Amino acid sequence: MRIGLVASVGEMIDSFFVEIIEEWRNAGNTVLTATGPDLPVKVQDGVTLIPGITRRPSTKNFQAKSQLRGWVAQNNIDIVVTNAATGSLLVRAAGLTVPVVYFCHGLHWQSHTKLSAIPWVTAERWALRRTAGILTLNSDDDQWFRTHTTKPVHRLRQGIGLDLTNYEQTPMPAHDNGILKLVWIGELTPRKRPVDAVRTIANLHTMGIDAELDLLGAGDLSPKVAAVIDQLGLNDKVRLQGLQPVTEYFAKSHALIHTATWEGLPRVGLESVAIGRAMLAYDTKGTRDIPGVILSPQESPDSLAGTIATWVNNGLQPPAVPREHLSYQSAAKQILEFLDHTESA
Incomplete structure (x- = not known):
């Protein structure tokens, strides 16, 4: 053909x-x-x-x-x-x-x-x-x-x-010190809603969960995101990392969080699952179809923080998805x- x-x-x-x-x-x-x-x-x-x-x-x-x-x-x-x-x-x-x-x-x-x-x-x-x-x-x-x-x-x-040779499954980092390490990956744009990710971390702290977040990506909202981080007093907990190779950050994180308004099928979610990290996200078009995704019932930082807290209390379970399907x-x-x-x- x-x-x-x-x-x-x-x-x-x-x-x-x-x-x-x-x-x-x-x-x-x-x-x-x-x-x-x-x-x-x-x-x-x-x-x-x-x-x-x-x-x-x-x-x-x-x-x-x-x-x-x-x-x-x-x-x-x-x-x-x-x-x-x-x-x-x-x-x-x-x-x-x-x-x-x-x-x-x-x-x-x-x-x-x-x-x-x-x-x-x-x-x-x-x-x-x-x-x-x-x-x-x-x-x-x-x-x-x-x-x-x-x-x-x-x-x-x-x-x-995915080319699975580029996304080797790695052991989950220890959670002995009580610090929950999360990563968010995407363009810093209104559709991706990075500010919601920052506010989710603030809500987790209010709930008594010591969480850190690395934001990977670039875009027009970068100054606004930096301002919100400062406003919420999260400069030592939330880091704007710019464009970076994702596998390094997946390896040292417990999970990926995702806040987009809609997606086709977010590749970053597949990458997260392949490496053995859970994806916790808003229940929106495209995102809801990632294998093994854990969905927040409402599109709000409060709701997503609650979903993350439940996942933590249940033992930070990794996704149960056969890698070969990816x-x-x-x-x-x-x-x-x-x-x-x-x-x-």
Whole structure:
């Protein structure tokens, strides 16, 4: 099978598909990649840069139809896989002569009934008429697609998987000194709600639990987060670490906490589970589908602190998830079987 993979930016191929592509090629398939020119692909040789594909809507998009059709024809592609909101809409709008599978990393709304979601919902419902199949990562998106199309839908319950050699399971740190060590990982943005993570630590201290938190990531909210840490008197308990390798911090932490408004399927949660650390999080789209996640009933620092306290009192249990289910090899096999079925339909 000759598979065409199209992403809005090269960063997506680098971050999500390198191992998947290798598995497909090892299985005897030809894989060709294409991306917009905004962020060139770093590690994939032979990628085609298509000027009409952009991360956000642009006048350049008018060129995409002819460019995509030419790329498919010149490379004799059998089936196209596309992801990301803008890129996938452009691919499906191009009227290609081969099946197009939409790999949905996360629909761009938490609730399809909100006014702000209407443009996205309208565009996606239109694009479904030109979609041969859909791959999803979470239960909310999966249900939405199954409600709005009769086309085949397959949910990857462990996402695109991990290279487990990079996430060796490590022993839980001792808790003898009574200090609970937590880590939060993500962009410091409103959607990720890092301030809630800081307030959760303050609530744990109020409850008599001596907790420390390392925040890994960068973003526009960094000054605000620093100000809240100072305001709550947590400078010796909460540390803004910036962008750091995650495995080191998982190894010295007891658990990951997560406070996002919504996710596709947070990779950091899979990493946490693979290393043997529990994930304690708000019950939100995407996050609720991480294997073994412990959910807070309300989206508030008070509620999350209570959930963490219960987990501590129950003995800091690690997640009981078979590691092999988290591998990229498993994900690559599932996707390939879905593509083969869709291409031959």
